[in-house]
Amino acid sequence: MSDLMRDFLREHNIHEVECVIPDMTGIARGKILPKDLFLGGDHMRLPKSVLLNTVNGEQPDNGPYVGTTDPDMICVPDPATIRVVPWATERVALVIHDCQNFDGTPIELAPRSVLRRVLEKYAQHGWKPVVAPEMEFYLVARNFNPHEPLQPPMGRSGMMEQGRQSYSIDAVNDFDPFFIELAAFCKAHELGVETLIHEAGAGQMEINFAHGDALELADRVFLFKRAVRETALRHGIFATFMAKPMETEPGSAMHVHQSVVDAETGRNIFTANDGGPSQLFFNYIAGLEKYVPSALLMFAPHVNSYRRLSRFQSAPTNVHWGYDNRTCGIRVPNSLPQNRRVENRVPGVDVNPYLAMAATLSCGYLGMIERREPTEPTLESAEHVHDDLPRNLEDAVFRMRKCQPLAAMLGELFVQAFCEVKELEFATFSRVISSWEREHLMLLV
Numbered sequence: 001m002s003d004l005m006r007d008f009l010r011e012h013n014i015h016e017v018e019c020v021i022p023d024m025t026g027i028a029r030g031k032i033l034p035k036d037l038f039l040g041g042d043h044m045r046l047p048k049s050v051l052l053n054t055v056n057g058e059q060p061d062n063g064p065y066v067g068t069t070d071p072d073m074i075c076v077p078d079p080a081t082i083r084v085v086p087w088a089t090e091r092v093a094l095v096i097h098d099c100q101n102f103d104g105t106p107i108e109l110a111p112r113s114v115l116r117r118v119l120e121k122y123a124q125h126g127w128k129p130v131v132a133p134e135m136e137f138y139l140v141a142r143n144f145n146p147h148e149p150l151q152p153p154m155g156r157s158g159m160m161e162q163g164r165q166s167y168s169i170d171a172v173n174d175f176d177p178f179f180i181e182l183a184a185f186c187k188a189h190e191l192g193v194e195t196l197i198h199e200a201g202a203g204q205m206e207i208n209f210a211h212g213d214a215l216e217l218a219d220r221v222f223l224f225k226r227a228v229r230e231t232a233l234r235h236g237i238f239a240t241f242m243a244k245p246m247e248t249e250p251g252s253a254m255h256v257h258q259s260v261v262d263a264e265t266g267r268n269i270f271t272a273n274d275g276g277p278s279q280l281f282f283n284y285i286a287g288l289e290k291y292v293p294s295a296l297l298m299f300a301p302h303v304n305s306y307r308r309l310s311r312f313q314s315a316p317t318n319v320h321w322g323y324d325n326r327t328c329g330i331r332v333p334n335s336l337p338q339n340r341r342v343e344n345r346v347p348g349v350d351v352n353p354y355l356a357m358a359a360t361l362s363c364g365y366l367g368m369i370e371r372r373e374p375t376e377p378t379l380e381s382a383e384h385v386h387d388d389l390p391r392n393l394e395d396a397v398f399r400m401r402k403c404q405p406l407a408a409m410l411g412e413l414f415v416q417a418f419c420e421v422k423e424l425e426f427a428t429f430s431r432v433i434s435s436w437e438r439e440h441l442m443l444l445v
Helices: 003-011 048-052 111-123 169-173 176-188 214-234 279-291 353-369 393-402 404-410 412-430 435-441
Strands: 016-022 028-034 044-047 072-077 092-100 127-141 193-198 204-209 237-240 254-262 321-323 330-332 342-344
Touching: 003 092, 016 072, 016 111, 028 044, 044 048, 048 412, 092 111, 092 214, 111 127, 111 214, 111 353, 111 404, 127 214, 127 353, 169 176, 169 193, 176 193, 176 214, 204 214, 214 237, 214 353, 254 353, 279 321, 279 330, 279 342, 279 353, 353 404, 393 412, 404 412
Parallel strands: 016 092, 321 330
Antiparallel strands: 016 028, 044 072, 072 092, 127 204, 127 237, 127 254, 193 204, 254 342, 330 342
16 A cells, blocks of 8 residues: 555545445446555455446346456555545545456456556657546436436525526526535545536536546546535435436536647647647547547447437537537637647537547547548538437447447457447337337327
8 A cells, every 4th residue: 555545544534445446337336445454455356347337237248358257356546546535424535446457457348447548559659638528417406206307406596497597607606505515525525626607408507627637537527426416415406417317408518628748848739830730630630520420339328318419409419520619529619829629529428537538539549640631620500410420329339349440449348348238228228118108109009
């Protein structure tokens, strides 16, 4: 155990440690250990198969991926991730772990391993990705019946929010007690949250993160989701990161701003010496155009994700690109040359952040390595373009299985396993008979 973690636990008088790993869905799995047991020397062990859980707790046949005996893996704490859990009633710390085989090699199925694999490919060229996620989510009234539609919560005014309140300060202030406590939790949890705005939907909020290292940002997004849900529960409401939680309201995205710098100098390689865009910048855009449709399973990983990706719902249905054009799946914001970046607007907020980061960086990397050329930028609205992306989870699985370059980036074993998990989720969902079917088909066909 590192001295850094020993000192941290002593300094903060920690009693217990939450030892967590993110599974393929982005759910925190692990164990809660007494401090002395955590410091005892033996690393936490979990079955490898825990990484293969669907969102509803099922597993595909895991033999091809972890072996027929369902063996253990070693979970090694990452000292850089240790932090206090501010909402806990006792003094509790949290540490994110990396998943390893007993010989010290990384577990290919682990989302952190997948992202590390992609970052290593960048490092081989002397490059370092820089990302900044923007996360949208909904605050909703408590709902204990999954058959009932979600509703906006009541704020301090005692009124349920109605209509669209984009960028409204008063609408945010109506939930001041929630946001004051969330801000305190985020500061204590060292999440680096930067900006808060009210988005278009009733009860829909957006939080922006300062730009930084991709793995660190994925860790912070992973922890932020839990912090928001915990804070909401303390205030008698729910917070949801579903991509499309309400029928008549816009969906929620996790837009990812991304650039690449020279690892030694810190210079943005998207900008040429004369201050204009570099050839690598256009190659990166071309990579997103080419590969985002095949990687959509990581940007839209659930059946609900595809309800967000529909026309005129403030969500892209294409991988066209344009300068400051929010109707495109790929947007180039106005910026100074040193801050030149690309925004991938396709991912929903329901993603596993490690896999979404790995996927978008893989698409751009392939574009640079393959020296791809982008299409011409879209100057007008691209709302009418809606034939670039798979339309449902099943189609997205099919597209990902066929894309060998992405499998080489992310790991073939991982891609096969991830597709199996998502196929099982789709099969489970397909057995559900919806209220729409009962309403319109039961007595009419």
